[in-house]
Amino acid sequence: MRVGFVLLVHTALDRAAAVARHWATQDCPVVIHVDRRVARGVAHALRAALGDLPNIRFCRRHRCEWGTWSIVAATLAGTETALAEFPELSHVYLASGSCLPLRSGDELRAYLSDRPRTDFIESVTTDEVPWIVGGLARERFTLRFPFAWKRHRRLFDRHVALQRRLRVRRRIPAGLEPHLGSQWWCLTRETLTAILTDPDRPIHDRYFRRVWIPDESYFQTLVRKHGNRIESRSLTLSKFDFQGKPHIFYDDHLQLLRRSDCFVARKIWPRADRLYDAFLGADGSQATCAEPNPAKIDRLFTKAVDRRTRGRAGLYMQSRFPRDGWENGRTCAPYSVFEGFAELFENFEDWLGRNVGVRVHGHLYHPERVQFAGGACVYHGGLSDRAAVRDYDACAFLRRLVWNTRGERQCFQFGPGDRQDVSWFMAGDPNAQISVITGAWAVPLFLSRRSFADLRKRAAELQRIESAHLDILRSPHTRARVRVWTMADFVQNPIEPLQILVDEIAPRAQHHLTEVPLMADLAGFGQFLQDLRNRGMTPYLMGDFPARDDRPRRPARTSSPYLMR
Incomplete structure (x- = not known):
């Protein structure tokens, strides 16, 4: 049983190099994809820094952009290189340059040895995904998305509106049922080989090139066609806030990460020296046979989201004010x-x-x-x-x-x-x-x-x-x-x-x-x-006061209460 890593890198290359060296020295081959937007000299420096490790390779570079096919292309390039360069691999684990290993390579190999034919990838149908925030669900598979959402936001929105008006509906390739899930997975060699050598792969690739955020659906959909046994969960700890943005882990999250029992965590702040020293050090990984269980720390994240979105009753903060309806009670006390x-x-x-x-x-x-x-x-x-x-x-x-x-x-x-x-x-x-x-x-x-x-x-x-x-x-x-x-x-x-x-x-x-x-x-x-x-006014709010009142009078006043003119 041998597991290799495909590492997608675009920033903080020094941290990515440290992580790659950590895995490589634990007999886990690593294939690194460096974003094409990274300067050539910087990429060469990364190669030179890892040149002493024989089980590290670099794959063909792509210019990656969020929400587009380029990220899938980079993943495919890294996966093909890993399977070709290291024929002894039984599993491939996809990670990013901002990921951090929480447990040793021996533990990961032992865990996968007990589940030799299992693919670990979150894969659920669009109707059952609760975490889509402000985005498209089924429409991401039935419309075309030729424009990048971040660079061409106006064109993106107008093109979507036009397709809706014209009732455009793309045909999903036969035999595929679209699924969604986390980008970070660990798949067996058999499943990846079946995906890469599928005779219909040109059809699949052509279809997913115009799907929105295909890195969250390409492998998640195709693994349902080719996988033997699927565990719909990720071995990587990744948490997202109520807006769909990933939580970033800092130095004070050290014990929190250890408690999760996951094998990898993302996203790690590049300057979190304490985390990198603790988990990449000689004694950083504490041996444990525990099942990865991110739910153990979900309570803290739920509490953080609640504090962010609701806060304390009657107290407004920058993240919620002045949006009407976001207050947790208009005031804090009776x-x-x-x-x-x-x-x-x-x-x-x-x-x-x-x-x-x-x-x-x-x-x-x-x-x-x-x-x-x-x-x-x-x-x-x-x-x-x-x-x-x-x-x-x-x-x-x-x-x-x-x-x-x-x-x-x-x-x-x-x-x-x-x-x-x-x-x-x-x-x-x-x-x-x-x-x-x-x-x-x-x-x-x-x-x-x-x-x-x-x-x-x-x-x-x-x-x-x-x-x-x-x-x-x-x-x-x-x-x-x-x-x-x-x-x-x-x-x-x-x-x-x-x-x-x-x-x-x-x-x-x-x-x-x-x-x-x-x-x-x-x-x-x-x-x-x-x-x-x-005088022409009808005072109706006082109730029934008779014109002549028989109630006892208080001591007489020195002047009349009001003047008649």
Whole structure:
């Protein structure tokens, strides 16, 4: 049993030479294909550096380009040279210059000796491939691809679109069922000889010349026709991220690579000195009879992909921002929004803070400035109270506030007089608890001294804004926990809804309310609403307030709450 390697090299030739020398000194012949784009002098230097090893050969060079037939041509050239130059080979192992042997040649020979007629190559039908990312599946075999995707992206896309419009369908050669899989394989001499000497090879080669990424389908398809026993897996450890790009292994992946028990790993960073020293050294390969099992480290890669694509809840990062829908939760922790409470109750923020043990902000989206708790000008994480800074990205402001204060629940006021840019953001946030007393914005108007003509105009504007906001909160797309009371219903029995809200914010406190915050003097409020109706406006968000209210009056004010003109 003897195994040889075909090595495809195009960069970091010093590392490729070290790997080739490692295999050659372990009685594993090596055939090297040097990309034709590599300068002739550099290629000659590589030959000279390995000239002292009698079991290393170089094959005819091709100019290789990703996704094209050239990579298959280079592989075929290396395979033909290996079978012709080393007739004693029983297996050929395809690798690249960025691969690194993880186990010794003796272990590989012993492993293949126990499976002498087995071809190790990932080979699955297009319908069963879960890892195609942003590419073509069945169409890569039924359309023609004369243009390189990397060099002629526009021509590539237009040619594909044209073929789809004309309903072009290539005929797959008889006897072939297209399969896909990893480029890196280990095949028996019998299977490779059958592929190379197949009378229909000119037909197969001509067909695959116009298949997209044929290096992932040429051998994977033909081995199904000529192979005796196929293990649809690779002995090479190669991992890909969610975008289909290969993971690169660095020095700190040393123990991870050893744990995989694979024979070869790719891609290795060319400057990973620790990895190359560990695995290419005299005692680098630790003898083990373990079955190659990359699934043992899949958990870490799955976790890495999850961290890359989802991240931590409420934390945005460069790889996901600003793509909508890529966030893992809009915010990182629950928060409470109170609408109409500060208008209906005097010193509501102080009362709520005392009862639930949190700091309660005022109107964070007030048009003039951010009303942080305690009147702070700068809050956690350097958040400024300047409205212009906040309004540059109103949603990001709320995200940062919740993230910077995680561990402490944030409570703040909101209303129709505030900036409304965050309405949809809060409504779609499962962390938001939104409590609304509709129409409470009319209380400050009622208690003001402005002329009634101005009050009517302002009331109509605020009612329109709050009505639109309520439509958002009632949308089927809303994910926040929303509670809505009309002002008339709320003032009839305020302690019950306040108890519910306090229990939600501090469920472990088990604090039973015995008093409510001091409510604004609403004597005459019903008449105020009737006056608005008399002037042509219909205040419908407050609920049913009778024009004549029999409720007890608070101490008389020195002036009327509003002016009639």
